[in-house]
Amino acid sequence: MSIVQKLLLLIPFFFTLNAHCITKHTELSPGNYSNSGVVRCHYKVKGRHLSNDQIYQRLNKYSRHIDIWTNNDHFIDFQTHEDLFKKINKISKTLDANCEVMIDKLDSLIKESFPTNRRDHGLFNEILRDYPNRNVDIFKVINTRNIHGKLSEYFFQDYRDLNSLEVWFHVLTQWFPDILNLQDLGSTFENNHLYALEINVNNKTSNPDGKTIVITGGTHSREWISISTVCYVMFQLLSDYESRINNKANHIFNSFNFIFIPVLNPDGYEYTWTTDRLWRKNRQDTENKECPGFDLDRTFGYHWQPTWEYPCSSNYNGKEPFIAKESQLLDQYIKKKFGPDKDEMLSVFLDFHSYSQEILYPFTYSCDVLPNDIENLLELAYDLSKSIRKFSGKQYDVRQGCKDRDADLNPAAGSGSLLDYMYDKGARISYQIKLRDTGNHGFLLPSRFIEPVGKEATEVMKTLCDFLLNPTTWMS
Numbered sequence: 001m002s003i004v005q006k007l008l009l010l011i012p013f014f015f016t017l018n019a020h021c022i023t024k025h026t027e028l029s030p031g032n033y034s035n036s037g038v039v040r041c042h043y044k045v046k047g048r049h050l051s052n053d054q055i056y057q058r059l060n061k062y063s064r065h066i067d068i069w070t071n072n073d074h075f076i077d078f079q080t081h082e083d084l085f086k087k088i089n090k091i092s093k094t095l096d097a098n099c100e101v102m103i104d105k106l107d108s109l110i111k112e113s114f115p116t117n118r119r120d121h122g123l124f125n126e127i128l129r130d131y132p133n134r135n136v137d138i139f140k141v142i143n144t145r146n147i148h149g150k151l152s153e154y155f156f157q158d159y160r161d162l163n164s165l166e167v168w169f170h171v172l173t174q175w176f177p178d179i180l181n182l183q184d185l186g187s188t189f190e191n192n193h194l195y196a197l198e199i200n201v202n203n204k205t206s207n208p209d210g211k212t213i214v215i216t217g218g219t220h221s222r223e224w225i226s227i228s229t230v231c232y233v234m235f236q237l238l239s240d241y242e243s244r245i246n247n248k249a250n251h252i253f254n255s256f257n258f259i260f261i262p263v264l265n266p267d268g269y270e271y272t273w274t275t276d277r278l279w280r281k282n283r284q285d286t287e288n289k290e291c292p293g294f295d296l297d298r299t300f301g302y303h304w305q306p307t308w309e310y311p312c313s314s315n316y317n318g319k320e321p322f323i324a325k326e327s328q329l330l331d332q333y334i335k336k337k338f339g340p341d342k343d344e345m346l347s348v349f350l351d352f353h354s355y356s357q358e359i360l361y362p363f364t365y366s367c368d369v370l371p372n373d374i375e376n377l378l379e380l381a382y383d384l385s386k387s388i389r390k391f392s393g394k395q396y397d398v399r400q401g402c403k404d405r406d407a408d409l410n411p412a413a414g415s416g417s418l419l420d421y422m423y424d425k426g427a428r429i430s431y432q433i434k435l436r437d438t439g440n441h442g443f444l445l446p447s448r449f450i451e452p453v454g455k456e457a458t459e460v461m462k463t464l465c466d467f468l469l470n471p472t473t474w475m476s
């Protein structure tokens with residue numbers, strides 16, 4: 001499909017499709033969350049926490065429709081039907097915790113996370129009016145009128161579905177043709193493209209080794225803020241670079257190549273728009289026809305192990321490593337791109353997720369093994385956390401990945417993560433960053449947070465690059 005055709009597809013999308021998605025999603029039972037909510041349980045004794053399977057086992061007698069959203073050594077968040085709200089005291093006893101209802105109307109939060117027709121579409125209309133016929137060179141018009149700032153402002157007002165993100169990627173490659181390359185890593189199970197946006201100013205003097213920073217989002221499809229944030233950071237750096245008023249952005253692009261993969265799980269992401277807003281895995285067939293999908297973040301082939309999970313579980317990792325199409329494609333790409341005989345060098349990796357405001361460092365597969373770069377990883381993680389606190393006042397905790405995956409209780413649960421895989425592939429600085437919030441909206445962060453969280457993450461990126469460029473305390 002040509003870019004012009006894609007852009008034309010975008011026009012009806014922005015005006016009509018958004019409302020359509022919401023309707024479709026409530027019609028179907030998999031995505032029907034009416035009368036559902038989220039319960040938070042604080043463990044009574046810190047450090048005496050339960051693994052996911054222990055929690056499911058204990059809550060099984062109340063309901064089999066429970067989905068753990070987060071589980072760490074302080075608290076558990078799980079989504080459930082509101083019938084259980086009445087039994088909250090019993091549940092507290094069962095889990096040896098203090099439980100309370102955190103979100104009582106899940107479906108209204110879900111609605112709120114989709115774009116609405118309430119918003120003023122006037123601006124976008126105005127821009128589109130500049131292209132009355134197909135023969136106009138759209139991108140030239142945008143450049144001469146310098147409208148692209150406005151278009152991007154509009155773009156980041158709402159979450160965007162897969163189709164409009166792809167249009168956006170194509171638009172960006174037209175705006176920054178000299179330095180941005182849109183790379184198709186291959187087709188997913190449902191024949192979507194897995195795209196990487198490669199930024200390379202090719203300054204051999206200041207980046208002789210081709211040091212590269214890889215940034216991913218959307219591993220878990222319901223974590224929409226991770227996708228918008230990767231897009232935001234990328235756009236912010238590109239436009240700072242282009243405007244040339246910001247020496248720091250120039251210096252950053254001269255010193256590092258970037259690879260942005262905003263939607264690592266395109267099939268799952270599409271499904272969250274059409275059918276089930278809270279879908280987490282990919283959409284690939286498993287051995288159970290009723291229950292498709294693998295949890296991508298458990299499918300990578302570094303310290304991979306089988307778990308007790310079954311195909312219907314939202315954490316299912318399959319029967320062998322790299323079973324998911326997306327992790328295969330990423331693995332092929334990383335191997336092709338980086339290696340001893342290649343002129344690019346994998347150097348830093350950031351994997352954005354949500355929610356709970358945490359900076360996680362390797363390893364996830366074990367709490368007993370520390371990475372060789374632990375001093376740098378810790379020092380920089382606390383620097384990043386501090387820079388966020390100074391910028392927006394938000395507290396991001398620094399933890400080892402294993403703690404987040406309850407690998408201290410159940411080692412197999414921490415296996416096969418993308419974080420560990422990329423660290424092993426040579427990204428000596430590797431973090432998984434779980435963005436806002438701390439639970440009031442959970443995975444359903446409203447679109448008004450796209451910009452503030454995007455700015456927060458841009459700040460993280462700048463602090464990270466400062467650290468790498470001024471290695472005064474760097475231990476090698």
Ligand SMILES: *[C@@H]1O[C@H](CO)[C@@H](O)[C@H](O)[C@H]1NC(C)=O
Nearest residue numbers: 026027028029032033034035
């Ligand atoms: C969603 O489920 C509720 C029961 O929890 C039911 O009353 C309602 O009709 C369902 N909505 C749709 C659109 O299927």
Ligand SMILES: *[C@@H]1O[C@H](CO)[C@@H](O)[C@H](O)[C@H]1NC(C)=O
Nearest residue numbers: 203205206250251252254255
């Ligand atoms: C390469 O990067 C350095 C450091 O940022 C800069 O001074 C120099 O002008 C750059 N060279 C080119 C050709 O852009």
Ligand SMILES: [Zn+2]
Nearest residue numbers: 220223353354
């Ligand atoms: Zn996640």
